[in-house]
Amino acid sequence: MKKIIKLRVNGEDYEILVEPYWTLLKVLRDVLGFTGPKEGCGIGECGACTVYIDDKPVKSCLVLGVEVNGANITTIEGLSQNKKISGIQKAFIDEGAVQCGFCTPGMVMAINALYTNVSDPGEDDIKEALKGHLCRCTGYETIVKAAKRAKEYYKR
Amino acid sequence: MLIPFEYIKFDSIKDASVFLKEHGDDAHILAGGTDVIVKIRARKLKPKYLVDIKGIEGLKGIEKDRDKIVIGALTTANEVAKNTHIKEYFPVLKDGAWTLGDYEIRNRATIGGNICNGSPSADTVIPLLVYDAKVIIASDEGERVEALDKFFKGPGKVNLGPGEILKNIILNIPDYPVKGKFFRVSRVEGMDLASLNMAILVANPDSISDRKVRISIGAVAPVPLRVYELEEFLSGKEFTKEIFDKAKEILLNNLNPREGSLRATPYYKKRMAVHYLSWLFEEI
């Protein structure tokens, strides 16, 4: 039976009807139209679906829409402000850390979360943050470089 | 796509327990969902009702109660790993919790779910065993206390009756010096379940006669394993080459890793367990 849930996504409030077996990822993409988070594996392994629930990064393919009733969700769309991309996104472009781009929203969300927890992350912190994020294209090196480079934008 | 089910959330153990009893195998508890959703997706679990317990008060957080630490079943792996009491008194558990999945998984994965899922290599269970953890199990009829070591019955099978919910994990703060370590090997450096994990705890490490050793190992038996025979043998012993040779023999006799594991051969697991045991003889 469908249930009504209220949630805030990227600062806007929504009240929607969802089936209990719809994942948060499905709700975001198919009901609300936030197609930034991607479905790669659907079982928590690849990180492409990463979003924040109340500022904590999670794999949205493993969360049900009904579980986030009353929660505050941030997707990759919410990282840019006034149509300006965030420093991390800029660092990804600078370093050529995007090829097909499928993994990118999840990678950026993970690195952004790292910077909110650790002010000056080292390479080990970056690799730990990307532990559950798979990329089929770049070979990761440019992504790690971008994550380091993002420091410059954060200091400002 | 997930197969259809109904979702119901409770805010008391009593109500959840009554519902679970009424619906038997049709109802399944949902905590962080990192095992449950994966199993539903793989059609290994086909619940009619998912019973969300995250609204129940008293199942969350970590409290110090004089000489005890009480961990709520719904406490996430990240909360466990970052907790100051856990870091101070139970560092082996901190390390185990921090190796579970990745940062995003740990924001959802609960310690109660890790225990109740019944995996023989659960990364918080192996450390909890060497700390002699106890679990409090609750239902609408009351509560019972059980040694965690007695909680496991087989792969995916735990000692929970109809309508029973794991409420708390109890750890006694050691009032004697301890030294311990968590060990883990997996196929890749990235996120992967343990091919083998192991915890060793030594009480009174600096006094040979008062020494007590506790050892637990994951992925070498149908349940997370405490190696009591080896613990008894090592307690009060000087850690010499001769003792190591004998200890190795006892260890290997106690391991029974299954053939055909996707992660590692029995031979490899045994070699790794012996290698980790050697830490005792090098570092203590």
Ligand SMILES: Cc1cc2nc3c(=O)[nH]c(=O)nc-3n(C[C@H](O)[C@H](O)[C@H](O)COP(=O)(O)OP(=O)(O)OC[C@H]3O[C@@H](n4cnc5c(N)ncnc54)[C@H](O)[C@@H]3O)c2cc1C
């Ligand atoms: C990508 C990925 C990586 C992972 N890596 C690891 C790893 O490295 N190490 C590891 O140990 N595990 C790992 N896991 C497994 C899983 O994340 C953990 O076992 C986790 O702790 C389960 O907790 P949960 O809250 O998500 O449980 P859920 O999925 O909600 O529940 C698990 C089981 O326990 C039952 N249950 C939950 N809470 C209670 C309770 N309080 N009382 C009674 N029954 C209860 C549920 O009914 C269910 O059967 C991984 C999973 C994924 C998807």
Ligand code: FES
């Ligand atoms: S789609 Fe969620 S982790 Fe891969």
Ligand code: FES
């Ligand atoms: S850029 Fe293609 S998957 Fe990472």
